[in-house]
Amino acid sequence: MLTIDNLANEIDGKAILKGLSLSIKAGEIHAIMGPNGAGKSTLAYTLGGRPGYQVTGGDASFNGVNLFSLEPHERAAAGLFLGFQYPVEIPGVSNLQFLRESLNSQRKARGEEPLSGGEFIKLAKEKAALLGLDMEMLKRPVNVGFSGGEKKRAEMVQMGILDPKLAILDETDSGLDIDALKIVGAGINAIMRKPDKAVLLITHYQRLLDYVKPDFVHVLAGGRIVKSGGPELALELEREGYAEVAAA
């Protein structure tokens, strides 16, 4: 589904990713772990196409399409979802309006009919219930006044409604208490644990991986994947620390 080959990039002239390669197939869940400053968020933003994240080398192919030839909104329409570590607040634009415009923009780009108001509300209700988020919250402006945990749940409601093929989730577990973590974990499984979908989880901690079990775990350090393994690698990292494992 996603093949990243020798990706290098820079932000403001500073090299962050330095030859990162990774391949994700449909049906797989991958976790990327690594110390602060390793380039984890940079990888997510670069794949999402955030302005200022300059690709200086390598390729990324998403279902056979050169990802970097697409604008950010085209990547979303092609089935890429980026879960933000810090979801953005948009005063004056309700979640429902935001999501309906987003979904219908995607559908239009794919040559599909827009969803009617009624169909959309039904879908939104179903996904909000899945994440235990009150529909009233979705009538409020995007992320405005939401707690850290509510923002992350709202992100997962967005993911449920937009129904992507590949979700790149950047520290979706940060800011969540244990109960919220369970709900969000179950939400990720319900929405994305399917044979035709894939997930790339970016996280500091093992705890999310207790709920969303990865098939592969990678250690990102110094802008490269320095080690890959199965779920046991996450436990090893938790036990021994990044420095130890990355050096081994």
Place this chain on the structure above:
Amino acid sequence: MTTLTLPTRKAEEWRYSDLDALATVWPTPAPTRIDVAAGESVRHHLLQDAADGAAAVHDYAITIADGARCDFHVLNIGGKLGRVTFAVTLGKGSHFELNGAIIGGGDQVLEIITSVTHAQPDATSGQTIRSILGQHATGSYLGSINVARDAQRTDAFQSVKAMLLDRTATANAKPELEIYADDVKCAHGATVGELDKQALFYMASRGMDPATAKTLLLKAFVAGVFDDVADEAVKGSLEAAALAKLETLV
């Protein structure tokens, strides 16, 4: 007496104007008079949508008698020069409320100029102006509030926010207070900003095309300006005209 000599930019209220465009309609007619009788409440609106290249100047002289109220909604979007001015005098315990939006592109010069005089005690006034300017447009709000010596317990505010879509556009915001009474509340705020790039990327990451995303943010920015237009048909026409104009800019 209206002078027939074309004003110059030396006059403060013409400093940012387009005098060449003005010359094509000079001298402008006498101001439209609105006199609100004591205790009455009136609503007015203006959709200034003159043809491309034209100059449109609308001057209003409004007198609001004791205990009366005037609500004015203005959408200033048309012409090479679109200028709307208000000279308002407030009686005792009266209220004036102006809600205005300026949306301009090309090389338009769009202006809202106000002079609100609190001549008597206990009057209140509110002015809310939102401007969206793209390309080489200039949008100006020059607003003075004048509080006479006797006008105790005056409560007035000016809220002016401008959004620049291009670095080549210009917003001028100049709230001005002249206060001779001592028991007075006058609040004013003016900001000039750009579309939130983080919000635009967030919206793009959800699949929204750039034009839809910008339009949504701009609609949110001017939202509220026409919220309390009582006549639904008028409200609908102002909102539709604002949206149509926005869509030409993104």
